[in-house]
Amino acid sequence: MHPVLRIFGIIVVFVVSAIAWVTLAGITKSRTNTQTYEMEGQITELWGTPQVQRAPTMIFRWATEEPFVRTETQDGKAVEVRGVNRIDHELLRMPASTDINTKLNLDPRRKGLVWYALYDVEMSGAWTYRHDHPESGVLDVSFAFPDQQGIYDDFTFVINGVDRARELVPENGAVTARVPVKAGDVVSVGAGYKSRGLDEWRYSPTSSVSNLESFHVSVVTDFADIDFPAQTMSPSTKTQEGDGWRLDWDFSQVVTGYGVGMVMPQRVQPGELATELSFSAPISLFFFFLVIFMLSMMRGIEIHPINYALIAGAFFAFHLLFAYSADHLPVEQAFGLSSVVSVALVVSYLRLVVSSRFAFIEAAIAQLIYLVGFSLAHFFDGFTGLTVTVLSIATLFLLMQLTGRVRWTEALARSNEPAPRPTPPAAP
Numbered sequence: 001m002h003p004v005l006r007i008f009g010i011i012v013v014f015v016v017s018a019i020a021w022v023t024l025a026g027i028t029k030s031r032t033n034t035q036t037y038e039m040e041g042q043i044t045e046l047w048g049t050p051q052v053q054r055a056p057t058m059i060f061r062w063a064t065e066e067p068f069v070r071t072e073t074q075d076g077k078a079v080e081v082r083g084v085n086r087i088d089h090e091l092l093r094m095p096a097s098t099d100i101n102t103k104l105n106l107d108p109r110r111k112g113l114v115w116y117a118l119y120d121v122e123m124s125g126a127w128t129y130r131h132d133h134p135e136s137g138v139l140d141v142s143f144a145f146p147d148q149q150g151i152y153d154d155f156t157f158v159i160n161g162v163d164r165a166r167e168l169v170p171e172n173g174a175v176t177a178r179v180p181v182k183a184g185d186v187v188s189v190g191a192g193y194k195s196r197g198l199d200e201w202r203y204s205p206t207s208s209v210s211n212l213e214s215f216h217v218s219v220v221t222d223f224a225d226i227d228f229p230a231q232t233m234s235p236s237t238k239t240q241e242g243d244g245w246r247l248d249w250d251f252s253q254v255v256t257g258y259g260v261g262m263v264m265p266q267r268v269q270p271g272e273l274a275t276e277l278s279f280s281a282p283i284s285l286f287f288f289f290l291v292i293f294m295l296s297m298m299r300g301i302e303i304h305p306i307n308y309a310l311i312a313g314a315f316f317a318f319h320l321l322f323a324y325s326a327d328h329l330p331v332e333q334a335f336g337l338s339s340v341v342s343v344a345l346v347v348s349y350l351r352l353v354v355s356s357r358f359a360f361i362e363a364a365i366a367q368l369i370y371l372v373g374f375s376l377a378h379f380f381d382g383f384t385g386l387t388v389t390v391l392s393i394a395t396l397f398l399l400m401q402l403t404g405r406v407r408w409t410e411a412l413a414r415s416n417e418p419a420p421r422p423t424p425p426a427a428p
Contacts, residue, residue, distance in 0.1 A: 003297075009305025010289060017312040018282040021319065025278035028113075028323045032271030035112040035327075043111070043198065047118045051146035051197040055205045056189055057174075058093045058129050060181070062137030093139075095127040096186075097214035100203055106223045106264055112327045113271030117199050117264035124192040129181075136182040143191050148173035150195055158190035200229050202261035209257040217249040217260050225265040232261040268379060270326035270334070276384075277375050278319045283388060285315050287370040287395055294399055295362055296354075298406055307353050311346055315371060318342035339372045 065084045072081050103122040108115055129139060143157055157165040159177050168175040179187050201219075205212055219235075221244035228234065233256065235247040249260050289308060296303045322338040329337070346367055350359035370391065377387035 006305060007293075010293065010308050013305055013309045013312055014282070014285065014289060016309075017285060017316060020316055021278045021281045024316075024319060024323060025275050028271060028278060029275045032113045032269075032275065035271070036114050039111045039114065039116075043109075043116055043118075047109075047116075047196045047198055048147050048150045049197065050199045050201070051121065051150070051195065052202045052204055053123060053125075053146050054144050054207075055095060055098065055203075056127055056191070057140075057142040057144070058095065058189075059090050059140045059142075060093050060131070060133060060137055061088065061090045061140060062133075062135045063088050064135070089137075091133070093129060094206070094210055094212070095189075096130040097126075097128045098205060098212065098216065099126040100124070100217040102201070102203070102217070102219045104201060104219060104221045104223075104262060104264075106221070108264075108267055110267075110270075113269070113274070115267040115269055117266055119197055119201065119264055120194070121197055121201055122192075122194050125190065127189045129187040129189065131181040131183060131185040131187070134183055136180070139179045139181045139187060140176055141179065141187070141189055142174045142176040143189075144174040145170070145193075146195070146197070152193040152195050155193040156191060158188070160188055198264075200261060200263045202229060202232065202259055204259040206257060206259075209255060211253065211255050212251060213253050215249065215251040215254060219247045219260070219262055221245050221247075221262065223265050227263040227265075229261040229263055231258055233258045235260075268331050270331045273331065273378055274319070274323040274326055276378050277322065280374070280378070280384070280388075281315065281319055284370045284374045285312060287374075287391060288315070288366050291366045291370075291395065291399070292363065294403060295358075298403065301354055301358070303353065307349075310349060314342055314345035314349065315367075317345060318371060318375075335375070339375075342371065343367055 064087050066087055067082065067084050069080060069082050072079050101124045105120040107118045107120060109118050110116070129141075131139070141159065145152060155165050156163050157168065157175055157177070159179060164177055165175070168177060181187060203217055205215065220241065222242070223244050224240075226245055226247070233249060236250045237248045239246045239248075247262075288311075292303065292308075292311075295301070318338045318341070321341055322334050325334040325337060328334075343364060347359045347364050350363045354363075374387060374391060377383050
């Protein structure tokens with residue numbers, strides 16, 4: 001077969017294979033999105049939503065009296081009327097101190113092609129209010145739950161040492177207690193519960209930039225891979241405890257609008273990984289075809305485009321098997337199974353097409369590097385582009401060294417010569 005026709009045939013095989021991979025990637029992405037949409041409601045019903053615990057709202061209310069004098073007409077005569085108007089006031093106050101202790105236990109669950117970062121949270125908070133206003137009045141303390149539809153076990157709401165959780169009825173996702181206060185009073189507020197959440201947990205001390213005094217938050221995790229949500233403060237100290245960390249935020253006085261929080265570690269998402277592998281598969285096939293083509297030209301081995309098509313099918317089998325086994329097996333097992341199947345298909349086939357040595361050494365090593373190794377890089381976030389760059393440079397260097405002394409005119413001429421016909425066996 002003429003080299004030009006062979007190259008054209010290989011290009012056609014590559015283009016058709018790329019279209020098949022793009023189609024598979026689209027199907028896998030659609031399956032993932034469908035499962036995510038269908039399971040979202042069930043997951044939130046079972047485990048709740050990302051929790052944002054807000055500081056108790058403290059509103060001081062008091063009334064003043066203002067005398068008035070006005071003239072009214074009674075029985076046709078002007079009469080002077082004296083009285084007192086009651087004026088109600090309210091003032092939003094910040095806690096004088098904050099002490100939060102939270103434990104986060106990761107409990108990831110997988111549904112089909114999607115992992116969900118679920119967690120159990122145990123929160124205990126203590127706040128104080130110092131009444132430095134000259135007027136006496138009442139303090140309304142409202143504690144809002146992170147999720148109005150959530151589950152809160154062992155809930156306590158302590159005001160000045162008295163637990164009032166059982167006597168208060170939640171309204172609009174919050175409980176409110178009223179405390180009379182006068183100048184110099186200090187009111188202690190405590191709240192705690194056990195609950196469940198998804199993806200991240202936050203504590204929001206204020207809705208805008210405010211002055212926080214005697215501020216302390218402690219978060220203990222049972223996982224080592226910690227990260228913080230956007231628009232949150234970094235911890236003051238970080239101490240490793242067991243398999244997790246103890247994180248402390250300590251400020252004697254700080255002006256900020258940020259809170260604190262924790263993002264739950266995310267596992268490798270099978271659906272997203274399968275989609276990314278399918279989209280990037282043509283790159284690995286291109287490198288493999290390039291190496292195999294160069295080696296065949298150097299050694300005078302004729303590999304027909306149909307042979308390349310079947311090899312591409314074996315590469316495609318890796319991604320097809322992974323896409324439909326990753327929602328039934330752990331992602332590592334699905335990857336290992338797909339790798340073994342694909343390599344076995346290519347090696348066993350090239351053993352018949354070329355030779356056992358070529359199949360088990362050159363082809364097997366190339367496939368392990370360009371298919372398995374390249375796909376494995378997707379497990380490490382941020383290294384896929386670097387892997388492609390390194391493989392490109394390494395492949396270019398290898399081919400330059402191997403083909404530097406090759407006379408391509410002679411090599412192409414040899415590959416265009418018809419293969420010798422086998423000698424028929426002698427008649428008996």
